[in-house]
Amino acid sequence: MTTLDHWGGTGRYVDLDGPVHYVDFGGDGPPVVLVHGLGGSHLNWCLLAPHLVGHHRVLAVDLAGFGLTHPEGRGTTVPANARLLDRFLAEVVGEPVALVGNSMGGMISILHAARRPDSVTALALLDPAVPMPLGTRLDPQVALAFGAYAVPGLGRWVLERARRGVSPRRQVKRVLNLVCADSRSVPEEIILASMSLLEQRAEVPGLDEAFLAAARSVVWTGATSRRYYTAMSRVRVPVYLVHGDRDRLVPVTSARAAAKRNPSWRYEEFEGIGHVPQLEIPDVIGERLVAWLAGR
Structure with a gap:
């Protein structure tokens, strides 16, 4: 099954123990696979992909429980989606790729690159979920939300309450206000596409449970920092780490x-940018990624 998407990409499905949706943006050159974060989807990449297709074949996968890849009884934890990514790379792409991961997608990409180095040529991490050093203070709103997600029953109540009587536009804007330093930088077409996706997902069973399982898994993986840092140290491909200071x-x-723990990685910090630089400054990120991938 294929569906035409905006921004020149074609939506497709592949059967990986159930339908998995991805967008093939086309392009010529070595393949790049884009991996979204918690609560994200292929839409997170629609502004960045056009900056890459002149040099690479670009695909964006919807992980299990997100976007248009519905749970269908599959696990949605970090390890489960790492296994899904492994199969996607083997069965859809079929050759080593450059992985670009944001947030949870960065975490999954790190774990995959550490375990399957033969399938990855380079790793670009955009604000990946990585362990917090001791003494780091988490944003109060974020701390409250993830604390609620960890409590059985409370997490689902919080998600349901957040939707109750709230329009799709307001729900989308609320998320953008959290992940962006300035959500006004996100074009209206992304907001409208996100609203449409929200409405498509409204009747799909099990999405709250899928989100909560993924959220708890991200927290657990980050909390077991020694094991996670060990995985980072086992990554043998070039790594470009990007992070917004807001x-x-x-x-x-x-x-x-x-x-600091991985001095061979290239690190670049962007002033005044939040959690999703690929939405906030897609032209800058695209230019840097293309140059870095070409110069490795």
């Missing part, structure tokens, strides 16, 4: 600590 979900001190 990221409310993953404090910039976390990225600085990860960069």
Whole structure:
């Protein structure tokens, strides 16, 4: 099944123990696979992909429980989606790729690159979920939300309450206000597409449970920092780590600590940018990625 998407991409489905949706943006050159974060989808990449297709074949996958890849009984934790990514790369792409991961997608991409180095040529991390150094203060709103997600029953109540009587536009804007330093930088077409996706997902069963399982898994993986840092040290491909200094979900001190532990990684920090630089400054990120991938 294929569906035409905006921004020149074609939406497709592949059967990986159930339908998995991805967008093929086309392009010529070595393949790049884009991996979204918690609560994200292929839409997170629609502004960045056009900057890459002149040099690469570009695909964006919807992980299980997100976008148009519905759970269908599959696990949605970090390890489960790492296995899904592994199969996607093997069965859809079929050759080594450059992975570009944001937030949870960055975490999944790190774990995959550490475990399957033969399938990855380079790793670009945009505000990845990485451990917080001791003494780091988390944004109060973020801390409250993830604390609620960890409590059985309370997490689902919080998600349901957040939707009750709230228009799709307001729901989208609320998320953008959290992940962006200035949500006004996000074009209206992304807001409208996000509203449409929200409405498509409204009747799909099990999405709250899928989100909560993924959220708890991200927290657990980050909390077991020794094991996670060990995985980072096993990555043998070039790594480009990008982080916004106004990221409310993953404090910039976390990225600085990860960069310090891995001095071979290239680290770049962007002033006045939040958690999703690919939406906030897609032209800049696209230019940097193309140059970095060409110069490796």
